[in-house]
Amino acid sequence: MDFSLFYFDGDGSVAQPNKYQLLIDSAKFADQNGFSALWTPERHFHAFGGLYPNPSLTNAALAMVTERIQLRAGSVVVPLHHPVRIVEEWGVVDNLSNGRVGIAFASGWTMDEFILSRENHANRKANMWRGIKAIQQLWQGEAVDYQDASGRTVQVKTLPKPIQQKLPIWITCQSPETFIEAGKMGANVLTSLLGGTLESIVPKIKLYREALAKKGHNPEEKKVTLMIHTFLGESLNEVKEQVRQPFCDYLKTHYDLLDNLAKSMGLNVSLKTFSEDDLDSLLLFGVEGFMKGRSLIGTPTSCLPFLQQIEQAGINEIACLIDFVPSYKSVMESLIYLKQLREKYHAVQLSQKTLV
Numbered sequence: 512m513d514f515s516l517f518y519f520d521g522d523g524s525v526a527q528p529n530k531y532q533l534l535i536d537s538a539k540f541a542d543q544n545g546f547s548a549l550w551t552p553e554r555h556f557h558a559f560g561g562l563y564p565n566p567s568l569t570n571a572a573l574a575m576v577t578e579r580i581q582l583r584a585g586s587v588v589v590p591l592h593h594p595v596r597i598v599e600e601w602g603v604v605d606n607l608s609n610g611r612v613g614i615a616f617a618s619g620w621t622m623d624e625f626i627l628s629r630e631n632h633a634n635r636k637a638n639m640w641r642g643i644k645a646i647q648q649l650w651q652g653e654a655v656d657y658q659d660a661s662g663r664t665v666q667v668k669t670l671p672k673p674i675q676q677k678l679p680i681w682i683t684c685q686s687p688e689t690f691i692e693a694g695k696m697g698a699n700v701l702t703s704l705l706g707g708t709l710e711s712i713v714p715k716i717k718l719y720r721e722a723l724a725k726k727g728h729n730p731e732e733k734k735v736t737l738m739i740h741t742f743l744g745e746s747l748n749e750v751k752e753q754v755r756q757p758f759c760d761y762l763k764t765h766y767d768l769l770d771n772l773a774k775s776m777g778l779n780v781s782l783k784t785f786s787e788d789d790l791d792s793l794l795l796f797g798v799e800g801f802m803k804g805r806s807l808i809g810t811p812t813s814c815l816p817f818l819q820q821i822e823q824a825g826i827n828e829i830a831c832l833i834d835f836v837p838s839y840k841s842v843m844e845s846l847i848y849l850k851q852l853r854e855k856y857h858a859v860q861l862s863q864k865t866l867v
């Protein structure tokens with residue numbers, strides 16, 4: 512199983528220097544210590560997450576400070592952009608990185624984001640699949656027909672020519688239908704535990720692998736990447752204290768996650784009617800249980816069994832979301848323990864293969 516780093520938060524609303532210090536320094540750490548990839552998102556109009564409006568920009572910067580690690584978008588929202596523009600930008604990054612880019616594609620979430628696009632929000636899934644096909648063609652040097660402002664059809668080829676002949680792609684998946692469609696087209700998948708438990712993902716992964724095989728793709732060659740909140744340290748109690756408030760703050764900004772938390776506690780209520788004090792009480796009593804089974808928060812020893820469960824579920828890459836804790840120092844120190852977890856995991860895998 513591969514280990515990569517995922518970035519999703521970070522306060523972009525404050526004017527201060529060195530906003531990207533954690534991104535740059537943790538990327539260098541990952542590059543120098545055998546991690547597989549770095550993932551930066553596309554997020555618009557969010558104070559937390561406002562550091563990452565365009566993953567091609569952040570990955571262009573990362574290309575300059577890393578040497579071997581893969582540079583990926585998690586994710587590019589296809590309906591918000593013209594396919595030509597996507598291929599042009601990522602062609603630059605592929606050249607800057609000497610062929611290290613990969614892109615997870617998504618259809619988009621909130622209606623607000625679609626001020627950036629003339630595409631209809633209701634048709635975003637169909638527009639995503641159509642856009643991905645055009646992106647693949649353009650990446651491989653094929654001409655694609657588009658209309659100019661006068662309605663005249665123009666055959667378009669993009670430059671610069673990428674280093675990689677074929678673009679490695681992921682599809683951001685939550686629903687069974689999207690897993691199946693990703694399998695049919697032979698893409699990798701990027702998923703998370705934000706909308707459910709590990710057990711709820713297993714049937715979707717099975718559908719994905721079956722769809723791959725039916726279309727003649729080798730299921731063993733494809734990646735199922737799991738984005739997961741990650742923070743490790745030496746003492747389990749100290750880690751919980753460091754993480755509890757940042758994780759609560761994170762959940763407060765995601766209504767669907769709060770709803771999942773309430774359901775996991777057996778509460779069939781509408782959180783829209785909750786006061787701020789009610790939400791604080793819910794988080795105080797429920798957040799530790801919510802983190803268990805949905806995150807890698809703890810010590811290298813305490814997280815190892817769950818990591819093995821993740822592998823048994825059919826997942827072969829974990830994308831560790833590290834920046835939900837706002838302390839640069841704490842997150843950088845946590846990476847040392849994440850490296851230890853990876854080493855423990857690989858040692859167990861090696862010993863099991865030796866026994867066989």
